[in-house]
Amino acid sequence: MHTSFAGKKIVLGVTGSIAAFKVAGWVSALAKDEARVRVIMTQAATRFVTPLTFAALSGEKVVSDMFADDEGPEISHIELGKDADIILIAPATAHTIARMAHGLADDLLSATVLAARARIIVCPAMNGQMYAHPATQANTARLRELNYQVIEPACGMMACKDEGQGRLPEWEQVREILLRHLSAGDLQGQRILITAGPTREPLDPARFISNRSSGKMGYAMARAAYRRGAEVTLISGPTALPCPEGVRRVSIQTAEEMRTAVLAHFSEATIVLKSAAVADFRPETRYADKVKKDQAELSLGLIANPDILQELGRKKTGQLLVGFAAESGHLLQEGKKKLQKKNLDLIAVNNINQENTGFEVDTNQITLIDRQNVIELPLASKERTADLILDHVITLL
Numbered sequence: 327m328h329t330s331f332a333g334k335k336i337v338l339g340v341t342g343s344i345a346a347f348k349v350a351g352w353v354s355a356l357a358k359d360e361a362r363v364r365v366i367m368t369q370a371a372t373r374f375v376t377p378l379t380f381a382a383l384s385g386e387k388v389v390s391d392m393f394a395d396d397e398g399p400e401i402s403h404i405e406l407g408k409d410a411d412i413i414l415i416a417p418a419t420a421h422t423i424a425r426m427a428h429g430l431a432d433d434l435l436s437a438t439v440l441a442a443r444a445r446i447i448v449c450p451a452m453n454g455q456m457y458a459h460p461a462t463q464a465n466t467a468r469l470r471e472l473n474y475q476v477i478e479p480a481c482g483m484m485a486c487k488d489e490g491q492g493r494l495p496e497w498e499q500v501r502e503i504l505l506r507h508l509s510a511g512d513l514q515g516q517r518i519l520i521t522a523g524p525t526r527e528p529l530d531p532a533r534f535i536s537n538r539s540s541g542k543m544g545y546a547m548a549r550a551a552y553r554r555g556a557e558v559t560l561i562s563g564p565t566a567l568p569c570p571e572g573v574r575r576v577s578i579q580t581a582e583e584m585r586t587a588v589l590a591h592f593s594e595a596t597i598v599l600k601s602a603a604v605a606d607f608r609p610e611t612r613y614a615d616k617v618k619k620d621q622a623e624l625s626l627g628l629i630a631n632p633d634i635l636q637e638l639g640r641k642k643t644g645q646l647l648v649g650f651a652a653e654s655g656h657l658l659q660e661g662k663k664k665l666q667k668k669n670l671d672l673i674a675v676n677n678i679n680q681e682n683t684g685f686e687v688d689t690n691q692i693t694l695i696d697r698q699n700v701i702e703l704p705l706a707s708k709e710r711t712a713d714l715i716l717d718h719v720i721t722l723l
């Protein structure tokens with residue numbers, strides 16, 4: 327099941343913060359993702375960005391006056407919230423937050439919020455002192471009690487040149503939170519442990535043995551699992567990828583560290599997806615000082631790392647265990663062999679000799695093998711592939 331914005335109705339409340347211009351970009355992104363966005367602006371917000379900007383980007387009329395006489399027979403503040411999937415208030419000023427915390431309804435946005443049945447998500451944006459003020463803190467706490475989701479503002483330099491916590495969060499973060507609310511939540515209640523990326527096996531303080539894994543497939547699964555309602559722990563080797571929203575990341579370097587971290591989280595997991603490319607071997611000797619190049623030759627002795635997947639297969643007590651295998655030939659044969667040998671419930675095999683699949687690229691083509699079935703997934707983005715793998719995992723639960 328692919329979570330998306332297509333056809334979803336999002337009411338966006340824009341208030342009088344200097345950050346109002348930033349959400350013009352959000353409306354544009356939502357419109358591209360085929361969401362239907364209705365913008366409500368407070369009077370103060372219209373002093374920062376014109377309603378025309380939001381109307382042009384959303385393709386919908388922008389409203390801000392509760393008593394406008396050209397609105398027709400329906401009552402705007404009731405109608406707007408009625409069939410919304412989400413009401414997003416961004417940026418939310420200290421003033422609007424105070425209004426909502428006290429249940430005031432003296433403008434179109436606050437009245438719509440009171441009348442709505444939809445999930446309400448609030449993105450405060452203000453000067454750090456304003457945000458830290460006990461009044462604002464009490465008001466945001468009250469909103470949480472009312473079951474509104476308040477997204478913590480980011481830290482950094484603000485428009486007023488002060489440093490502090492009060493910046494509007496980035497769209498990528500808010501997008502993930504919206505998608506989680508819009509998803510079917512079919513992984514709610516599941517605790518998913520995902521491993522991703524390569525490991526690094528040090529030779530000396532400057533050098534290591536590693537592999538081409540970028541972590542993209544595992545990170546895509548972590549994002550998809552979070553969106554679908556799961557609690558996600560991601561154990562990651564070194565990658566350049568940012569930690570996905572809502573995901574608890576544990577960073578490791580070596581296969582031994584990976585093993586320790588995986589075993590520490592294994593018992594609490596209900597599903598384990600082991601997509602990391604753990605190095606099979608490590609240098610026999612780890613030199614304390616950098617190996618100098620003035621020696622005639624250097625031989626590297628390698629010793630085998632522990633097979634973590636096989637160990638989990640032996641230890642599992644009800645967890646659904648999914649392995650990943652990068653193969654360069656005899657895919658089915660190798661996959662079936664590993665499924666049996668490592669006591670897995672499912673294995674995802676990809677052909678690393680094929681173009682556009684496997685390491686580093688953004689697409690993948692996976693064959694899923696479980697105890698009964700062999701399923702060829704189509705060549706697709708890693709994001710889409712992640713959802714297809716999770717779809718199949720759900721059928722095995």
Ligand SMILES: Cc1cc2nc3c(=O)[nH]c(=O)nc-3n(C[C@H](O)[C@H](O)[C@H](O)COP(=O)(O)O)c2cc1C
Pocket residue numbers: 340341342343344345368369370371418419420421422423451452453456
């Ligand atoms: C240049 C300027 C920037 C402002 N930026 C913010 C802001 O980022 N956050 C905030 O809470 N208030 C900010 N304010 C103050 C609000 O605009 C003011 O409290 C207003 O009454 C908010 O009304 P509203 O919540 O109905 O939109 C700013 C005011 C000015 C003049």
